[in-house]
Amino acid sequence: MRLTRTLQVAAAAALLLAATACGSSDSGGDAATGLNPPDIKAPTKLGKTEGAVNLIAWAGYVEDGSNDPKVDWVSDFEKQTGCQVNPKVAASSDEMVKLMKTGEYDAVSASGDASLRLIASGDAAPVNTDLVPNYKDVFPDLKMQAWNSVKGKAYGIPHGRGANLLMYNTQKVTPAPTSWAAVFDDAARYKGHVTAYDSPIYIADAALYLKATKPELGIKDPYALDQKQFDAAVALLKKQNADVGEYWGDYLKEVSAFKSGDSVVGTTWQVIANLATDEGAKVKAFVPEEGSTGWSDTWMVSAKAKHPNCAYKWLDWIVSPKVNAQVAEYFGEAPANAKACDMTSDKSFCTTYHAGDTAYWKNVAFWNTPIEQCLDGRTDVKCVPYAKWVQAWTEIKG
């Protein structure tokens, strides 16, 4: 018995040693706490393609026909460039950040709540947009934005965008709402049937509403909240929680909840509204008078890319008119390339999704990563960083 006990102790000790030894090797992340990204040079010209490219993407962005034989824009790319595409689907922005840190991937389709983190930590390299010919056709209001550029340097190619809309059941919610008040101040009218997006970034939706209704708080950017503004948004969401029936993270769950009537009013995406309508739900989705939050995805190149030439070829391919139209229609978002609107199979697609509607997008505050240095330019206060948003979100749900 003594022998076995010694063995056990030895094994446990060896394991601990291994765990701590692995840990001490990576400690580079601490340097990047502000937005002073490490000086990484973008390539000035492209070389020969490397024969492969490793991509991290949202589901539905890199389709090679294996999910649906009719949905395939990867095979042609492989034939034309000789770059074998190895896609890795990530389920969340946080997973994307984690995967990029491994250095095994060449490019990523990052949303605004991941892109700044990748830039700041030096995992994403600046992109020379001259090497992406199709970049010139990208809508101008998508170029050089806060989530895809830093200090005048582009860090990626816009892929597409969408707004978080207010959806309501036209039979049960009367009169038709015009404002986000339907899910905040007036939420009690639909107690137990209000829904909200299950992510810390939803705090920005409350901030956006407060920006319009409580001007004394002085909110300029819903992603740059000082402690007082942040507390007000959290308090509003805690009040809303009493009337929420369920939060949705999985978009199919929201479709089913609106179909059955378990949810009658709440935040949504265009693709969800379309699916619910197709399945017979009596719903309408729109941008309320206060404007709304939204997402804008960016293809970024890794600073440690082993196949940079193939990665640039992919960036150009995914925003080329035809492919951009295909991916936007498949996913349900507005394409980034203006010429894509002529290529969609549904000719009214770009109108439905407001692709070129500059006024529409002016009212949309695209997802961004909240950091301590206020994104709206204030220097006299510290803003609440994303980690605190995550903690607050747990407390809001209670």
Place this chain on the structure above:
Amino acid sequence: MTVVAQTAGRRPEGVVRRLAGFLHRRPRLRLALLLTAPLLWLAVLYLGSLTVLFVSAFWTTNSFTSEVVKVWSTDNFQALFTTPVYRQVILRSVGVALAVTALCAVIAFPVAFYTARVARPRWRPLLVVAILTPLWASYLVKVYAWRLILSQGGLADWMLEPFGIGGPGFGLPAAVLTLTYLWLPYMILPVHTALGQLPAHLLDASADLGARPGRTFRSVVVPMVLPSLAAGSIFTFSLSLGDYITVQIVGGKTQLIGNLVYSNIELNLPMAAALGTVPVVVIVLYLLAMRRTGALSSL
């Protein structure tokens, strides 16, 4: 002479035989060789992963890049005990596990009594199979079926409508109900076995001594079945405590410990580890409590 010649001629067997003799004289070494592999498995994979979980709970993360910073600190455990929301969620999770266990026990007893003692003997195996059939279906399918049953205008609403009340809708009661359905077979089986093994002459003796059925139940049946109820409760309690998918699907906005671990795993791994130690500790305490009832020996 002949023995020597034989062993020389068949050398391999000689080695084996000598080894066997060697081991025969040293029982401890024999035991060690027999147990090393499984014990290594237990120590490295099972206890090792628990140790890593516990140790990583003492680390912190970089608030911006979410990278794990390997600096020793007790902040996570401090947050666990001082933040009201964590306390609330922990209490709620334990409450759900206890409620599911109690409901399972109350439902399982009459069912097991029927399958083990009332039904005709040749039907009994079939009934046990019927109880086990839900376990053959996928967990997700069953939970989504409950989502349909409990949704607005679903089966629950339709059945309760004549009585002037609606179904429970999505929320904590729905989660308890669904978990009870999921784990019920794990409670019925041990109780069924215990009731099946209950000697009939004890019941006869009780009746002969003038006890009515109620008295027999309280003084004879319950004490003899209690350990297996406790054994079944170990399954229902620990399975409910760790669940986070059911509550996501039918629990409305409810959060349990599992949901907190899940929401922290990407951004704050050390906090997720700290939260993950809570159910481990609760279940160890529960097992210690159950050991006193003798449940562990009737598993």
